[in-house]
Amino acid sequence: MRNIRLAFRVAEMIPRRGVSLTGGKFSPRGRILSKYAPNGRRGLNTSSRQSSNVSDTTKKLIESKISLDGRVTIITGGSRGIGLALAKTAAALGSDVAILDVQEPETSVSQLEREYGSRFIFHRMDVTSKVGMNLAFDKVVEELGKVDNCVTCAGIALDKPFLEHTWEESRRILDINVLGSFFSAQLAAKQMVKQGNGGSIVMIASIAAHCAIPAQRVSIYGASKGAIKLLGKTLAVEMAPFNIRVNTISPGFIATKMSAQFTDLQEVFKTTPPMGRIGQPEDLLLAVGYLLGDGASYTTGTDIAVTGGLHNGRIEV
Numbered sequence: 001m002r003n004i005r006l007a008f009r010v011a012e013m014i015p016r017r018g019v020s021l022t023g024g025k026f027s028p029r030g031r032i033l034s035k036y037a038p039n040g041r042r043g044l045n046t047s048s049r050q051s052s053n054v055s056d057t058t059k060k061l062i063e064s065k066i067s068l069d070g071r072v073t074i075i076t077g078g079s080r081g082i083g084l085a086l087a088k089t090a091a092a093l094g095s096d097v098a099i100l101d102v103q104e105p106e107t108s109v110s111q112l113e114r115e116y117g118s119r120f121i122f123h124r125m126d127v128t129s130k131v132g133m134n135l136a137f138d139k140v141v142e143e144l145g146k147v148d149n150c151v152t153c154a155g156i157a158l159d160k161p162f163l164e165h166t167w168e169e170s171r172r173i174l175d176i177n178v179l180g181s182f183f184s185a186q187l188a189a190k191q192m193v194k195q196g197n198g199g200s201i202v203m204i205a206s207i208a209a210h211c212a213i214p215a216q217r218v219s220i221y222g223a224s225k226g227a228i229k230l231l232g233k234t235l236a237v238e239m240a241p242f243n244i245r246v247n248t249i250s251p252g253f254i255a256t257k258m259s260a261q262f263t264d265l266q267e268v269f270k271t272t273p274p275m276g277r278i279g280q281p282e283d284l285l286l287a288v289g290y291l292l293g294d295g296a297s298y299t300t301g302t303d304i305a306v307t308g309g310l311h312n313g314r315i316e317v
């Protein structure tokens with residue numbers, strides 16, 4: 001088992017070097033360098049050594065279930081915010097990563113490669129361009145050899161009263177958020193079917209797919225994310241015979257440049273979730289990491305809401 005730089009490394013987003021659950025230290029590509037006895041576990045008697053062997057087996061099993069070693073993951077909208085955090089997560093779990101976005105990544109691919117020890121590539125791609133999308137996905141296969149996972153994260157938001165929405169801006173929301181995600185998933189799935197080894201697709205929906213949001217008027221945005229949430233179910237059923245799993249994540253208020261643009265709502269973002277804080281991109285990492293890995297091999301058509309509880313309502317006013 002080559003990779004296993006995981007749990008601790010992902011939790012702390014520690015690049016390159018990690019510690020395995022079984023106590024081995026790992027090189028940047030996950031090779032075991034040495035074993036060590038963690039504090040408090042030295043001088044075990046025979047029976048505790050036996051139980052330690054059993055727990056080591058369990059830990060190795062868990063490691064194999066969350067490892068993405070040897071995989072290739074595409075992240076649309078991966079140049080900043082949630083997408084960039086997820087690109088780093090996939091790499092920390094062992095995957096090579098292709099970032100497809102209209103803008104350059106906020107961290108250069110060479111720096112990401114240095115920090116994570118995985119291959120990173122970036123291609124400029126607009127999810128509203130059929131030609132551009134075909135070209136970019138072809139490039140990923142040409143350069144990284146295959147596609148195992150795809151996270152559709154590219155998206156834009158619009159906060160405006162329903163009565164003032166125009167055709168043009170509403171169409172743009174649907175083009176980017178719905179059709180862009182739909183055809184990204186389709187291109188990834190076509191390649192996965194060709195490869196014959198299955199795959200995992202995670203589509204980023206939103207709390208706006210579940211309910212109205214405090215202090216925001218996001219009707220067409222919510223409709224676009226509602227479409228993503230349903231696609232997670234219908235595509236899951238349709239693609240299951242190919243062993244391609246499709247799931248969605250519904251983030252609540254997450255501190256990124258997208259949410260930062262709503263300057264007058266920052267206090268609302270902090271105070272309205274029942275958990276009493278705004279979410280960070282880090283709050284989404286293990287949910288997406290789980291859905292991408294083999295640990296979720298029997299999980300498809302599921303939505304994980306990561307909202308600090310807000311999608312369930314609130315008591316405090």
Ligand SMILES: NC(=O)c1ccc[n+]([C@@H]2O[C@H](COP(=O)([O-])OP(=O)(O)OC[C@H]3O[C@@H](n4cnc5c(N)ncnc54)[C@H](O)[C@@H]3O)[C@@H](O)[C@H]2O)c1
Binds near residue numbers: 102152255
């Ligand atoms: N931040 C939040 O509070 C929040 C909450 C719920 C859901 N979401 C969803 O999470 C996803 C990421 O959001 P974020 O907060 O990181 O936003 P962000 O604006 O920081 O990042 C979005 C990324 O998508 C890219 N993008 C936009 N239009 C594109 C296009 N036409 N083609 C290709 N790439 C494009 C941008 O360049 C950017 O890198 C979005 O789908 C968003 O709707 C965000």
